[in-house]
Amino acid sequence: xxxxxxxxxxxxxxxxxxxxxxxxxxxxxNLNQGGAAIDAWxxxxxPAKKALPIKRGVIGYVGEWDAPGISYAYWDQxxxxxxxxxSLAPLILKKGAVEEWNVAVLSEPAFAAWxxxxxxxxxxxxxxxxxxxxxxxANP
Amino acid sequence: MTVTSFLIFLxxxxxxxxxxxxxxxxxxxLALFLKFSLGIGAGLGISSILFFLSLLIAxxxxxxxxxxxxxxxxxxxxxxxxERGQAWYRFKSPTLSRLQWGLIGAVLLALVFAILxxxxxxxxxxxxxxxxxxxxxxxxxxxxxxxxNWRATTSPDLYWGTHADYPLLVPLNVAxxxxxxxxxxxxxxxxxxLLFTLASFGVMFASVGLTRTSGQASLATFVLICTPFFFETxxxxxxDIPVTYFIFAACALIYLYFQLxxxxxxxxxxxxxxxxxxxxxxxxxxxxxxxxxxxxxxxxKMFKPFLWYLVGLAIPMAVIVYFKIAFAPPSDLFxxxxxxxxxxxxxxxxxxxILKSLGQETLTFGGWPFSILIGLAVYxxxxxxxxxSDSRMRFFVLAAIILLQLxxxxxxxxxxxxxxxxxxxxxxxxLVLQLYPAGIFLLFSSILEPEKIFAQKA
Numbered sequence: 001x002x003x004x005x006x007x008x009x010x011x012x013x014x015x016x017x018x019x020x021x022x023x024x025x026x027x028x029x030n031l032n033q034g035g036a037a038i039d040a041w042x043x044x045x046x047p048a049k050k051a052l053p054i055k056r057g058v059i060g061y062v063g064e065w066d067a068p069g070i071s072y073a074y075w076d077q078x079x080x081x082x083x084x085x086x087s088l089a090p091l092i093l094k095k096g097a098v099e100e101w102n103v104a105v106l107s108e109p110a111f112a113a114w115x116x117x118x119x120x121x122x123x124x125x126x127x128x129x130x131x132x133x134x135x136x137x138a139n140p
Numbered sequence: 141m142t143v144t145s146f147l148i149f150l151x152x153x154x155x156x157x158x159x160x161x162x163x164x165x166x167x168x169x170l171a172l173f174l175k176f177s178l179g180i181g182a183g184l185g186i187s188s189i190l191f192f193l194s195l196l197i198a199x200x201x202x203x204x205x206x207x208x209x210x211x212x213x214x215x216x217x218x219x220x221x222x223e224r225g226q227a228w229y230r231f232k233s234p235t236l237s238r239l240q241w242g243l244i245g246a247v248l249l250a251l252v253f254a255i256l257x258x259x260x261x262x263x264x265x266x267x268x269x270x271x272x273x274x275x276x277x278x279x280x281x282x283x284x285x286x287x288x289n290w291r292a293t294t295s296p297d298l299y300w301g302t303h304a305d306y307p308l309l310v311p312l313n314v315a316x317x318x319x320x321x322x323x324x325x326x327x328x329x330x331x332x333x334l335l336f337t338l339a340s341f342g343v344m345f346a347s348v349g350l351t352r353t354s355g356q357a358s359l360a361t362f363v364l365i366c367t368p369f370f371f372e373t374x375x376x377x378x379x380d381i382p383v384t385y386f387i388f389a390a391c392a393l394i395y396l397y398f399q400l401x402x403x404x405x406x407x408x409x410x411x412x413x414x415x416x417x418x419x420x421x422x423x424x425x426x427x428x429x430x431x432x433x434x435x436x437x438x439x440x441k442m443f444k445p446f447l448w449y450l451v452g453l454a455i456p457m458a459v460i461v462y463f464k465i466a467f468a469p470p471s472d473l474f475x476x477x478x479x480x481x482x483x484x485x486x487x488x489x490x491x492x493x494i495l496k497s498l499g500q501e502t503l504t505f506g507g508w509p510f511s512i513l514i515g516l517a518v519y520x521x522x523x524x525x526x527x528x529s530d531s532r533m534r535f536f537v538l539a540a541i542i543l544l545q546l547x548x549x550x551x552x553x554x555x556x557x558x559x560x561x562x563x564x565x566x567x568x569x570x571l572v573l574q575l576y577p578a579g580i581f582l583l584f585s586s587i588l589e590p591e592k593i594f595a596q597k598a
Contacts, residue, residue, distance in 0.1 A: 016515070020508045094299075
């Protein structure tokens with residue numbers, strides 16, 4: 001009786017293992033192309049990378065969290081910031097327009113709010129798809 | 141490109157395998173398979189250390205393939221010289237029963253499904269998991285794109301979420317892989333992740349095979365392969381599977397040392413434990429825990445073997461200590477003041493949250509249709525057999541390492557400066573994963589084998 005129980009448990013373990021691994025494989029058959037979003041983000045920031053006059057060192061990163069009065073989803077902004085860091089490596093991105101050169105990803109209302117709050121402090125170089133370069137003016 | 145992304149790691153793997161063979165010249169089929177599986181990790185560890193040293197000496201582009209091929213020639217020459225006149229003719233492939241062949245077949249079939257699932261996941265998201273691009277491949281890009289200024293990857297100006305303090309085994313291999321292929325393909329980190337995953341299966345099969353039987357080895361490997369979370373993490377291009385692999389390899393080798401009583405095995409174990417710390421910070425806890433447990437054990441007639449372990453640790457630990465002192469910014473985990481830390485230590489609600497989360501993790505871990513941890517516990521009760529007195533020491537040493545490592549993880553949660561529930565939610569399953577293969581190894585090395593179940597008559 002005890003021996004049969006052991007055989008049954010062994011068989012159950014093998015069956016459950018197959019069920020687990022086959023289920024896992026089946027669940028991957030129609031996965032969405034999550035990687036495409038990352039590629040698109042990289043492509044979106046490529047013009048900024050090319051336009052920046054520095055290729056190493058520290059630049060600023062301006063996101064919606066820097067635009068006064070604009071509501072934003074924190075984790076979306078955090079992910080976009082990390083994606084920007086990944087895309088623009090080996091440049092180091094610090095949060096905010098804190099360096100001479102700064103890259104910004106802002107929706108139209110966020111850009112308007114940010115620009116209003118920082119009038120005359122930066123030369124603004126607009127690129128495509130809501131990406132901007134902000135160059136700090138020496139004597140604003 | 142896919143095949144070449146794997147092939148570029150072949151010299152490193154051969155170097156690692158030959159090095160281990162030189163230290164441990166056992167020639168049985170299982171021992172050779174174990175040494176090859178260990179050689180994958182050892183070789184990738186050696187290649188990353190070599191690249192790190194070359195960047196320290198002369199920052200810039202390095203032909204790592206040429207360096208490794210030269211080293212491989214040296215190792216082949218040494219091994220040929222030593223193997224001349226050895227009794228290789230005695231080598232025999234093992235004879236297996238139908239049951240054993242059946243279980244090996246189950247392992248191979250499960251492996252096919254796991255690899256197919258892995259390829260599908262890679263195709264849907266070639267950049268890997270969130271941490272892959274935000275931490276590990278981000279660091280690899282810093283090194284590959286600007287090797288003269290590679291130190292920027294550890295800059296304190298980097299946002300804490302990029303974890304500039306993390307050790308560099310994985311990113312360094314990715315960076316020299318890109319350099320070798322001349323392009324920044326995602327297939328290189330994918331190949332490295334898959335190699336560590338497959339090597340973990342290999343270490344499981346060979347080490348349980350050496351401690352018990354082929355049937356038991358097949359079952360242990362089967363359970364690991366059929367854990368979707370394991371291979372999904374492996375191809376996620378993050379360092380959790382490398383650190384898991386090294387922790388497991390060190391544990392299995394420590395156990396084997398006690399069984400075979402051959403002290404140089406502990407040198408390989410120490411090297412593997414050191415490389416766990418060069419893969420991810422949790423590996424440093426493994427170094428501390430394993431040294432503490434072996435130091436306590438060494439009071440009982442094993443002081444010299446303990447020294448072998450320390451010798452194995454020496455090179456990777458020297459690299460880690462230098463990296464941490466000279467380059468790495470402070471870890472975000474120790475950013476709180478001592479007053480904050482003390483407040484957290486005496487806040488018992490934190491312990492309750494951690495305990496509750498561990499309980500929940502026990503129920504959901506691994507991606508099986510039921511709780512695999514509880515399932516394995518029940519299986520262990522059903523298959524319980526008395527641990528022979530000569531096996532008790534190795535059982536308790538390994539159990540102590542696993543338990544102390546888990547307690548160490550919990551201690552970090554207690555003092556974390558981050559929101560505790562967020563921190564647990566984003567990391568606990570991976571921490572449990574880091575101890576999962578070592579736990580499976582211990583379990584299947586201690587319970588009744590399928591051969592005995594089917595040999596007994598009701």
